[in-house]
Amino acid sequence: MMVRALFLSLATVALTMTPPVFLHVGSPERGRIWAERLPQMIPGLEVRQWPDVGDPGEIGYVGAWTLPEGLLDGLPNLRFLLSVGAGVDQLDLSVVPDGLPVLRMIDPALAEGMTEYVAAGVLSLHRDLHHYRAAAARGEWAHRPQVRAADRRVGVLGMGRLGQSALTALAPFGFRLSGWARSRHAMPGVDCFAGQEELATFLSDLDILVCLLPLTPETRGILNADLFGALPRGAAIINAGRGAHLVEGDLLAALEEGQIGAAILDVFENEPLPADHPFWRHPAIEVTPHIAxxxxxxxxxxVVAEAIRADLAGAPLPGLVDPKTQY
Structure with a gap:
């Protein structure tokens, strides 16, 4: 109780001081809303919209999806950089000054949206809706055998906040659930696997595989021919992580061979997905335009206000990224 009281006291004192300026780099609409709401939560805070930097020495915080070239070099008093997305792979971390904290967005609404998308995708694959959509387009009345959820194994690559939220949402349907991550996790009702040495075992009995991994040098291209070959024949995949997780040619080959039965893809190496890309017309692939x-x-x-309050109070920063793992 004493520690909490001290923290609240420090936070109160900090918020009576004029905070550094927050610079938003991105959607003007988001910038307008943040400029309206953030000062209501942190009195005295000024929000500027790139490219209106003003006095660079007044900028203490930057929130961005990507960084304009040379921006950080001209901000001598920067206190943290916040990614406006769940990951930081889209940021060029090589230009971030040593020691500058980098934060990722921990927005409850972001996790809720991803959970809805994964649940919808898993249920669609589970109930063969891709088959029925194709049959309806041909005017065919084509039944498929119904399989109980308890007889399906669903696995999630990535057991961070998004992965655990998705697994929690799927549990009430009765699926057999598995999760894999680089480090060891534990979840009630979920068979958890960790590390490269347990990846093949994790994959070996999955009917539906969901990728929610962060993009790092180690996970780039993880959805490849070797991984597809470790899945049971006819398994389906959902990729809502990053487009660079997927080796596109390997997926097309695996679908052609019948090793993969269907895929739902929301993210792509090149976005927007070109109109002539084969994914658009493939009967076993469902494409969504990065809307998971x-x-x-x-x-x-x-979330931004919470991070600024923590900084002003000298408290731990929420969503702090480890520069080694990049998440």
């Missing part, structure tokens, strides 16, 4: 989840301006403003 998004940072919502209103809810994310509260």
């Amino acid at each position: 989840s998004a940072t919502l301006p209103a809810s994310s403003a509260m």
